[in-house]
Amino acid sequence: MTWLITGGAGYIGAHIVRAMTEAGERTVVYDDLSTGIAERVPDGVPLVVGSTLDGERVARAMGDHQVTGVVHLAAKKQVGESVDRPLHYYRENVEGLRVLLDAVTAARVPSFVFSSSAAVYGMPDVNLVTEDTPCEPMSPYGETKLAGEWLVRATGRATGLATASLRYFNVAGAAAPELADVGVFNIIPMIFERLTAHEPPRVFGDDYPTPDGTCVRDYIHVMDLAEAHVATARALEAAPGRELTLNIGRGEGVSVREMIDLVNDVTGRALAPVVTPRRPGDPARVVASADRIATELGWKAKHDVQDMITSAWEGWTRLHPEAGTTAP
Numbered sequence: 001m002t003w004l005i006t007g008g009a010g011y012i013g014a015h016i017v018r019a020m021t022e023a024g025e026r027t028v029v030y031d032d033l034s035t036g037i038a039e040r041v042p043d044g045v046p047l048v049v050g051s052t053l054d055g056e057r058v059a060r061a062m063g064d065h066q067v068t069g070v071v072h073l074a075a076k077k078q079v080g081e082s083v084d085r086p087l088h089y090y091r092e093n094v095e096g097l098r099v100l101l102d103a104v105t106a107a108r109v110p111s112f113v114f115s116s117s118a119a120v121y122g123m124p125d126v127n128l129v130t131e132d133t134p135c136e137p138m139s140p141y142g143e144t145k146l147a148g149e150w151l152v153r154a155t156g157r158a159t160g161l162a163t164a165s166l167r168y169f170n171v172a173g174a175a176a177p178e179l180a181d182v183g184v185f186n187i188i189p190m191i192f193e194r195l196t197a198h199e200p201p202r203v204f205g206d207d208y209p210t211p212d213g214t215c216v217r218d219y220i221h222v223m224d225l226a227e228a229h230v231a232t233a234r235a236l237e238a239a240p241g242r243e244l245t246l247n248i249g250r251g252e253g254v255s256v257r258e259m260i261d262l263v264n265d266v267t268g269r270a271l272a273p274v275v276t277p278r279r280p281g282d283p284a285r286v287v288a289s290a291d292r293i294a295t296e297l298g299w300k301a302k303h304d305v306q307d308m309i310t311s312a313w314e315g316w317t318r319l320h321p322e323a324g325t326t327a328p
Contacts, residue, residue, distance in 0.1 A: 267313055
């Protein structure tokens, strides 16, 4: 098969392209390069620059490369920005998906993997979040991901398209320093940024109903996530018309304070965090149940949080050499 990876020049997308290529799958990257980096695309993998809103270009790319499966990651993904620009997010994430699915079904592509998010759950009041936990997204970003799942599922049921919606939890780490996340939107790079400036990491609230009072989250290494996509792609290839909705997580919670301690250990720093007020909308605990993906695909995460931090730090110091210095 030949898989079109939309957003394949992005942080997560580049890892999925690498994993699928190494598994022997043919891949083509489709990316508008608004946040993606062309140099992340491996030699020998075609790169088509374009928007998913451009149906003609999408259709031409699928025809030119004889695409038989799509992994759709291209989307806007910043929660705060989505609150300020909801129309932009619905246009890019929902209308872009509709245009893409129109081209997919016209070309009779048989398999479609959709990049969803734990943001569809909102603030679940459960110990472990299963795929059957009610979805109550709290941001336009989360809403667009849930609407995307509905659209993918309905299209599959109407046309026979095999579909999977993969709900990512907190993605971290890197397979190689050059593939590391360059954004500062998630907890690990946010801590790195503070340490690089010789400032203490921040804890947004320490009065949550958790063992140490700080928020607890489930973190997944980006390479484990990429391997989950390989397993999903092959499951859809083997079962035309199959429909899957799966959490991608480790099933283990790590608190903010524990994460800061681990980062200090890996980086050789000893900066105690400062506590600031809670951020609106932060749930106390969001940890995945990873049972369904283990049952359906035989997949289980291999990397621990220290692996994530170590590999992310290597990528961070490659981009920020000054991070390796100690405070004056």
